[in-house]
Amino acid sequence: MKKNIFAVCDLEVDYAHNFMEYLNQKRSIPFEIQAFTSVEKLASFTQKNKIAILLISDKAMCPQVKELDIDKVMILSEGVHDPRLDQYPSVYKYQSSAKVLREVMACYGTETKEEEESLAEKRPMEIYGIYSPVNRALKTTFALTLGQILAKNKVVLYLNLESYAGFEGLFETAYEFNLSDLLYYVRQENTNLIHKLSTVVCSIENLDYVPPVLSPVDLHETTQEEWERLLREIALHSNYEVLLLDIGESACQTYQLLEKCKKIYMPVLTDWISQAKVEQFEKLMRIWDMKEILGKIEKLKLPYYTSKERGVEYVKQLMWSELGDYTKELVRREMG
Known part of the structure; x- marks a missing residue:
């Protein structure tokens, strides 16, 4: 069974790739991880793939992203962002990757019903x-x-x-x-x-x-x-x-x-x-x-x-x- 997708979009290439590398090392996360450094690449990806979580930097957020079919959008904030983004939950960017992930999962878990779709492959434990x-x-x-x-x-x-x-x-x-x-x-x-x-x-x-x-x-x-x-x-x-x-x-x-x-x-x-x-x-x-x-x-x-x-x-x-x-x-x- 295909995993749901957790996508990260940040214009800072190093941050996006480093955070994706951290997530990929966390083998317990029940998501497929994707990282993007431009909105254009993100939009192209969504044409054929459904994203469950998008964590996007406040600098990358734009009207084009709002039109994409994404289950949950969260803002990766540098501390102060455009008030128009307050409609989205935000996570502070400059903290440990572990804390960023913990806050994202806490927010996603609060609003998503598990019975709608299994997020992980069932495997023997x-x-x-x-x-x-x-x-x-x-x-x-x-x-x-x-x-x-x-x-x-x-x-x-x-x-x-x-x-x-x-x-x-x-x-x-x-x-x-x-x-x-x-x-x-x-x-x-x-x-x-x-x-x-x-x-x-x-x-x-x-x-x-x-x-x-x-x-x-x-x-x-x-x-x-x-x-x-x-x-x-x-x-x-x-x-x-x-x-x-x-x-x-x-x-x-x-x-x-x-x-x-x-x-x-x-x-x-x-x-x-x-x-x-x-x-x-x-x-x-x-x-x-x-x-x-x-x-x-x-x-x-x-x-x-x-x-x-x-x-x-x-x-x-x-x-x-x-x-x-x-x-x-x-x-x-x-x-x-």
Whole structure:
């Protein structure tokens, strides 16, 4: 199924091409990307192609563009523009490409109904879980390592479902949106959930992730039906090929989420207290007749990882550590 088209038109050649290059690197975006540096080329293209989103600079906007058959026109503004353009939503040009994209998708998602037309090709999506009843077993460290390695060849989304993931401290970043916002859209049965997802997603290297919740209450209050809807929408209407669930104990539907996983990686420790915790978990799965979950679990004794780096660099270095080598071998052996 052909993707809808997201077009950028800017008279500044470097900006148009650089922004298009950024968008093309974002493999999760469910659009075909086109860039134009003149209105004439844009108009010629629209004669045979339907554009869903046009982001056009205020200097390029003209009466000819208004006559084109385009679903949604947005102005790429340099700060002050002709008041006659106020009828169109605008995005400030001189900010990061990530913020420009986030604002565009937020606006498009607010006004476009998902059921009118699917924006992404439906492709199989595999769900992998990372879970352990043992604390301090490098669960999240392994999950971030695995995610970055898989994202070199696939389109991957990572969701952390822990009470206190600490990502603002880990990445040294203040997030504007997080998983709580996405879960709010789910509860509202928002028909543009995938477009809303694009406004929340952040990236490290090629790995997309949704910043975790700030309050554990948002995880506790999410029902099984709401988790299922979120996973279903991502599977059916996004470009993601792999979904990594870093599952903590705060999600009330922990075991139902584990059932959704194709494979579950369980980091463990060798001390007898840790082993006793794993044994209790396994006993509970048998009592609850959830033996299928046990069959999906692979226990991992991970090599220790430490680094002098902090913030984003700490996470990036994971791939080049002993833990990274261990994870690459795991991926090569099990996923080809």
